[in-house]
Structures are given as structure tokens and as C-alpha cells.
Amino acid sequence: MGNPRSTRLLGVLTGFQRVLVVTHDNPDPDAIAAGWALLWLIREKVCPSVRLIGGGAIIRAENRHMVKLLGPPIELVDEIAIEEDTAAILIDCSSAMSNHLLANAGVQPLAVIDHHEMQGARGRLPFRDIRPRFAASATIAASYLREQALEPSQELATALLYAIRTETHGSEIRYSREDRRVVNWLNRLTDPEKLAAIENAPLTREYFSDLVLALQSTFVYDNAALCFLPRVEGAETVGEVADMLVRCEHLDRVLCAAVVACDMLVSFRTEREAGNAAELAHKTLAGLGPSGGHERRAGGRIRVPQCGLNAEQLMDELRNRWLTVCDIDRQRGTRLVARREIVKNL
Numbered sequence: 001m002g003n004p005r006s007t008r009l010l011g012v013l014t015g016f017q018r019v020l021v022v023t024h025d026n027p028d029p030d031a032i033a034a035g036w037a038l039l040w041l042i043r044e045k046v047c048p049s050v051r052l053i054g055g056g057a058i059i060r061a062e063n064r065h066m067v068k069l070l071g072p073p074i075e076l077v078d079e080i081a082i083e084e085d086t087a088a089i090l091i092d093c094s095s096a097m098s099n100h101l102l103a104n105a106g107v108q109p110l111a112v113i114d115h116h117e118m119q120g121a122r123g124r125l126p127f128r129d130i131r132p133r134f135a136a137s138a139t140i141a142a143s144y145l146r147e148q149a150l151e152p153s154q155e156l157a158t159a160l161l162y163a164i165r166t167e168t169h170g171s172e173i174r175y176s177r178e179d180r181r182v183v184n185w186l187n188r189l190t191d192p193e194k195l196a197a198i199e200n201a202p203l204t205r206e207y208f209s210d211l212v213l214a215l216q217s218t219f220v221y222d223n224a225a226l227c228f229l230p231r232v233e234g235a236e237t238v239g240e241v242a243d244m245l246v247r248c249e250h251l252d253r254v255l256c257a258a259v260v261a262c263d264m265l266v267s268f269r270t271e272r273e274a275g276n277a278a279e280l281a282h283k284t285l286a287g288l289g290p291s292g293g294h295e296r297r298a299g300g301r302i303r304v305p306q307c308g309l310n311a312e313q314l315m316d317e318l319r320n321r322w323l324t325v326c327d328i329d330r331q332r333g334t335r336l337v338a339r340r341e342i343v344k345n346l
Contacts, residue, residue, distance in 0.1 A: 004144075006041065006144035007148075009113075010042070010046050012111060012127045013087050014046055016046075016047060017086070018049045018051075018083060018085060019051075019089065020050075020053060020080065021039050021042070021089050022088055022109070023074070023091055023100070024092060025054065025056035025099045025101075025235075026054075026055075026234070026235045026236060028166070029063055029162055029163040030167050031091060031093070032052075032054075032066070032067070032074055032159065033138045033156070034092055034160075035052045035074065036074070037138070038091055038144070039051070040145075040152070041148060044148075045148060051075060053080065054077075055076065055078065055079075055101045055104070056235065057234065057235075058076070059233065059234025060236040061203050062201045065197065069194050070156075070158055070198075072159060077101070080101045080102075087110040087111070088102055089109060090109045090111070090113070090114070091113050093116075094112060094114055094292055095109055097290050097292060098290055110127065111125060111126065113140055114129075114130045115130070115131055115136055116132065117132045117278045117292065117295075134176055134178060134179060135179045136163050136164045138159075138163035139178055139179050154189060154191050155191070158191050158194050160182075160186055161183065162195055164179060165199075174296075206233040209233075210232055210241070211241075214229060214241040216337065217229055217230065219334065219336065221326070223250060223252050223274075224253040225251050225253070225255070227254070227257070228258070232260065235265055238257065238267045238299075239299065241256045241267075242268065242269045242297075245269070246270070251271075253268075253270050253326055254270075255267070256269075257318060262304055262305055263304065264304055265301055266300045268281045268297070268300075269296065277298040278294060281298035284321045285300040285321075288300075288302045288314075289303060302314065
């Protein structure tokens with residue numbers, strides 16, 4: 001099959017004494033599973049000294065349960081120091097973004113492997129594999145294993161399949177041909193009991209508290225919604241809330257945001273025929289912070305101390321920008337859940 005991309009990646013890594021596979025901060029199942037597959041591929045083929053690392057924390061209940069049940073070898077660290085003869089690979093994340101450990105360390109990766117649509121200029125790298133038509137970075141990493149005739153363990157296969165399911169919400173209509181091939185391959189290798197257990201992970205009380213706040217904090221402008229969460233349990237809650245809200249009848253575009261530490265995290269969701277989420281994110285956050293994502297799901301980050309606005313001013317600015325990019329003239333929204341309903345049930 002010519003010169004497969006996995007072979008080219010291994011060629012770029014040949015000669016290095018150490019390899020770091022780096023995920024985005026607060027790694028999700030796609031970053032964890034794809035990174036794990038890369039770690040195993042590299043360890044088996046070119047370099048025994050390889051680590052999978054990420055910054056932040058693993059917050060979402062299903063993600064924590066995945067790590068508990070499957071045991072991926074991911075290390076969560078606050079910072080990194082790149083030793084001599086060390087190659088760094090970014091997985092499920094773009095070098096143009098700032099939400100990863102390499103950006104904080106001022107280190108340029110040797111390779112980038114991702115499935116998100118990239119915004120901004122692309123720097124020259126020895127290896128780059130960015131395929132937005134794929135549902136998940138896990139599909140790319142699994143295709144490397146297939147190219148190199150490496151069959152994953154049951155735990156790794158389960159992680160890869162779960163990652164693809166989370167990126168598509170189990171909906172095959174968003175799968176590419178390669179996604180389907182990989183899913184069919186993984187299906188016979190996974191542990192269905194563990195997969196079901198991960199998808200039905202126990203939820204904390206804080207999760208339901210955040211859910212109540214989200215419903216109280218969501219305003220509707222025609223067929224678009226805006227939710228500024230006053231607080232969240234963790235970074236991934238912002239995306240979870242956006243996933244939930246876009247399922248609301250008669251809503252087809254959602255922006256959800258919250259301040260976590262010094263950053264405002266923003267998630268965008270769109271339904272079919274309602275615009276490209278990655279493009280809406282790019283337009284909404286232009287000049288404020290980086291963004292990236294897919295046709296239906298996207299996100300971004302704004303460094304609040306550096307943007308020249310306090311949190312309240314930033315929310316006003318985002319509201320105005322969001323209504324503009326959605327081509328909505330209304331300046332006053334209606335509550336998703338009427339205040340009288342909220343008060344009546346207190």
C-alpha cells in the first residue's frame with residue numbers, strides 16, 4: 001500500500017532516545033485512547049522509552065471510569081522539561097492551540113496527529129497527519145496499528161472504540177469509510193461489559209448541581225441558545241452542557257461558556273443545516289482566543305487576564321458576537337426554563 005503514514009511517522013522518530021506523546025489539557029477519551037495506541041505502536045516499533053502525558057485533570061464521570069477500568073498509561077503532570085534526544089508528539093490537538101503542555105513549555109512538536117479542523121497558520125513540521133473527515137483521532141491511531149499489523153489488547157481496543165463512540169455519540173451517520181473499517185475491526189476485540197460500564201458510569205451530586213445551574217442560566221434567542229455557567233465542577237462540564245442543550249427541540253445552535261481558573265472555556269454545537277460549528281467558533285472568538293473543532297462541535301479558550309475585559313464584560317462581548325454570527329437581531333433572550341417555574345418548585 002505504498003508508504004503508509006504510520007511508516008513515515010516511525011521513520012521520523014527513528015534515532016530518538018525518548019518520545020513524549022502529549023494530549024491536550026483535561027484529556028478526553030479520544031485523546032487518551034489515541035495517545036495510548038501511539039505509545040504502544042512507538043514502543044513496539046522504534047523506541048522503548050515513551051510516555052503518554054497530559055495536563056489538567058480528568059473530570060467527566062465516564063472518563064474517570066474509563067481510566068479506572070481500562071488502565072491507560074497516561075500521566076497527568078503540571079509541566080514538562082524536554083530532555084535532549086526527545087521527540088514530542090501532539091495527539092488530538094493542534095500546535096496552533098495553547099491548551100497543551102508543549103505550548104506552556106515553548107516547545108515545538110516533532111509531529112501533530114489530529115482530526116480537528118485547524119484554524120490559523122500552519123507551521124512546518126517533520127510530520128503532520130490532520131484528517132477532519134475522520135470522526136476521531138482514535139480512528140487515525142487505530143489505522144496506524146492496522147497498517148503495522150499490531151492487534152491491540154482488549155483494554156486498548158475498548159478504549160479506542162469508546163473514544164470513537166463519544167466523538168460521534170454512537171451515530172454512524174458521521175462515520176467516514178475508515179471510521180467504519182476501524183469500528184468493525186475493534187468490535188471483535190473489545191470487552192462489551194466494560195464498554196457498557198463506562199457508558200453508564202456513576203454520577204456525582206455536583207454533576208446534578210451543575211445541570212440545575214445550566215438550565216437556570218440558559219437563554220434562547222430564536223433558534224440559538226446561550227448559556228453562561230456561574231460555576232462548573234470541571235472543564236468538561238461546559239461541553240457536556242452544550243451537548244445536552246443542542247438536543248432541545250427547536251434549538252440548532254448553542255454557545256456554552258464558563259470561567260475555569262483564569263480561562264473562559266467556550267463550547268459550540270450546531271445541528272445539521274445550521275452552520276459549521278468550527279467556523280462559528282472562529283468568528284465568535286476572533287481576537288479573543290484560539291478555537292478549533294468540527295462541523296457540529298467546536299470549542300475555544302480565552303485567557304481572561306490577558307484579554308483586557310473582566311468576566312462580566314467578556315460575557316457581554318461574547319453574547320453580542322454570538323448573536324451577530326448567528327444573524328439574530330433580538331437583544332433580549334427568553335429563559336429556557338421560565339423563572340416562575342424555577343421559583344414555583346423551590
